[in-house]
Amino acid sequence: MKGRAIKHRLEYALLASLGLMARAISDKAAAWAGARLGDTAFDIFKFRRKVALGNLSKAFPERPPVEIEDIARNLYRNLGKNLLEFLRFPNLSGEDIKNKVTFIGREHFDRAIEGGKGALLISSHFGNWELYAASIAAYGYPISVVVYEQHNPLTDRMMNRIRRFRGIDVIFKPDAPRAILKALAGNRFVAMLIDQDAGQDGVFVDFMGRPASTAKGPAVFAIRTGAPLLTGVIVRQDESKHVGYIEPPVYADPSGDKEKETLRLTAFVTQAMEKYVRKHPDHWYWVHRRWKTQLKKGTLS
Secondary structure, eight states: OHHHHHHHHHHHHHHHHHHHHHHHSOHHHHHHHHHHHHHIIIIISOTTHHHHHHHHHHHOTTSOHHHHHHHHHHHHHHHHHHHHHHHTGGGOOHHHHHHHEEEESTHHHHHHHHHTSOEEEEEOSBSSHHHHHHHHHHTTOOEEEEEOOOSSHHHHHHHHHHHHHTTOEEEEGGGHHHHHHHHHHTTOEEEEEOOSOOGGGSEEEEETTEEEEEOOHHHHHHHHHOOOEEEEEEEEOSSSOEEEEEOOOBOOOTTSOHHHHHHHHHHHHHHHHHHHHHHOGGGBOTTSOTTOSOOOTTOOO
16 A cells, blocks of 8 residues: 555656646647657557557558557657646636637537537547647536546546646546536536447447447437537647537437437447547557457347
């Protein structure tokens, strides 16, 4: 226990130090430093490098190894940039955030608010997903994000303080069902990242050519509440500029079979995200074991 506490304090000290550095330099310098962090993680620490390269090779079998490695390296650089960009949030105003992100499809947000049932915003670990949520809040939309608590309580509290500072309400997984229903009833957006392995509790839908166990919660809430499902991602343009995309909404059919409707909605939003992963492969989190849970023989997805 003592060793774990020391490890947590060291991790916190490192993150806090990175934050102090990030807030003391410019956007351009932070982007450069973030890219170097990514290079260090890829070349020296080799953090999950084998997982990333394996996932990419299976998703893009037609691409040569040198290209696969380039995509992976750029992913790590983007992750480093994203981290320092997130740690700079306390230095930024709402206008600063808005100046960083231009939205395409923002009318879908407005129509969801007009509908009065809120919306389920479905995204993935793609681009700077923290900035995506912060920019939605900066544009004046009420947003809650569903998050897992980090193993390190010190860094977890730091990250959630930064999120709340940017006007984002945080919903923790253990309290999620009740809190999500309350947020939707209050005409809020509820953001969820559903691109991680969901185990045997998920539904299997195709993602990048392979069946992937995927969280069915968003579809279940859409069926129960009538709230629209909106899929979106954020794409980096340069050191400080991004484009946020919002896909047209999909609605649940309350008269249909619930299991089939859950599968249909989950497959729909997953395919919407896959479109961006194929277009910008260096933006997605290939270091996760997305296909860890295997579809059992004789089981229908």
